[in-house]
Amino acid sequence: MLLKKNNSLDCILVGSKKVNEKKFINEDNESFEELASLAYTLGLKVVDTILLPIRRISSSIYYGKGQIESLKNKASLVNAKIIVFNDEITPAQYKNLQKILEKKSIFDRTGIILEIFKNNAKTKESKYQVELATLQYMLPRLTRFWTHLERQMGGTGTRGGPGEKQIEIDRRLISSKISKLKKDLEKIRKNRHIQASSRKNIFRVSLVGYTNAGKSSLLNSLSKPNTSYVQDKLFATLDTTTRKIENSRKNKEFLLTDTVGLIRDLPHNLVASFRSTFEEVKESDLILTVVDSSNDIKIISNHIQTIESTLDSMSINAKNNFLVFNKVDKGFENEKIKYLNKKYPNSIMVSAKDYVRLDVLLDKIHDVVKEKFIIEELTLSYDKFSIINQIYSRLEVISRKDSFKNIKIKVSGSPQLINKIKLEIEEKNG
Ligand SMILES: Nc1nc2c(ncn2[C@@H]2O[C@H](COP(=O)(O)OP(=O)(O)OP(=O)(O)O)[C@@H](O)[C@H]2O)c(=O)[nH]1
Ligand SMILES: [Mg+2]
Secondary structure, three states, X not given: OOHHHOOOOEEEEEEEEEOOOHHHHHHHHHHHHHHHHHHHHOOOEEEEEEEEEEOOOEOOOEOOHHHHHHHHHHHHXXXXXXXXXXXXXXXXXXXXXXXXXXXXXXXXXXHHHHHHHHHHOOOHHXXXXXXXXXHHHHHHHOOOOOOHHHHHOOOOOOOOOOOHHHHHHHHHHHHHHHHHHXXXXXHHHHHHHHHHHOOOOOOEEEEEEEOOOOHHHHHHHHHOOOOOOOOOOOOOOOOOXXXXXXXXXXXXXXEEEEOXXXXXXXXXXXXXHOHHHHHHHHOOOEEEEEEEOOOOHHHHHHHHHHHHHHHHHOOOOOOOOEEEEEOOOOOOOHHHHHHHHHHOOOEEEOEOOOOEOHHHHHHHHHHHHHHOOEEEEEXXXXXXXXXXXXXXXXXXXXXXXXXXXXEEEEEEEXXXXXXHHHHHHHHHHO
């Protein structure tokens, strides 16, 4: 929304180069590249990138005054109306920078991520979640340049130049909108909970992972019909999609859920807003972390750590978890395979795009499903051939004893399915 104000989407990326710390410079390049893909995802055109040396962070404008002045000149020179800071800018710094940089739109990494989420939200729930996070982010940063607010909030009735008074009105409007959104989201969350509990009797698997790792592609490839939204852009998916993965193998169907992608330092407002989405992950029986294996080893390890710590922060215990290294079709070297296998023994390499080793992945999932199997003996009288057929097609039959009165069948399967079949037998009996 803020972007529409500018006709040009040309932007300058600004990062920090800490002096005297060589290690930091490397890391910074990596996060800088990530910022460039975030900007690209948002549809911005990066016309220049600047790494500013920084010795000490200024609490008022983050960088030095001279640095910001020359940044302003540079932006005017290349006619860039948008300036994107890689580092997190506090509300106070934001306001001061906005004063110096005048009519240029300022974003930090969090602001960019919020804009992307805003563009990609499709369902009511994700729209509300993103709006809530955005308003919470905006509230302390309100300056007279947030004029788009007037339109967004449905007009505030003032036509005069937006000044302090206008900001006060906006602030109150935002606060009341925030509480309304929270209430609405709570209602949606309760509803989601009811839906989720109706799925209790089937094994549930969730896909989590860094944005762009290929979670939606994997869901598509495992479930065939290509309807999950796949894009080479960050945060393509904001809504959870669940599909039943049926299989010729007996009693081994499961539900597979695709989730919103994660990223390093995901804005905490967003994490909080999407918490209910992750409740579904929390309740699943198996969590698979999908990793883009075409990245450098160091980036791979950073991504895995990000996923672990984000799940941790939501108290999600990735029990039985294993890693799925995706995109192995993309120039995979033997050395890398060896290294990853050694470092992450509980993992599997696949390609969602080329359907490579998806059968091995399914086997691995089925092994976990199977761990929950129980063994029971069912007793049937002879008039229940339809149930006998079901038993053979859906459960594993260990032994069978036919007598003149009935048939005793020892089966192995998920407790849920065995119970379901037992109920059917009772119904038939009754
Ligand atoms: N080469 C290759 N590309 C893949 C593979 N799987 C996914 N991709 C590509 O990677 C990009 C991201 O895929 P998505 O499935 O949208 O990734 P995601 O994890 O759902 O991303 P978010 O929804 O943004 O979190 C797309 O361009 C896919 O075509 C794969 O196995 N090999
Ligand atoms: Mg996706």
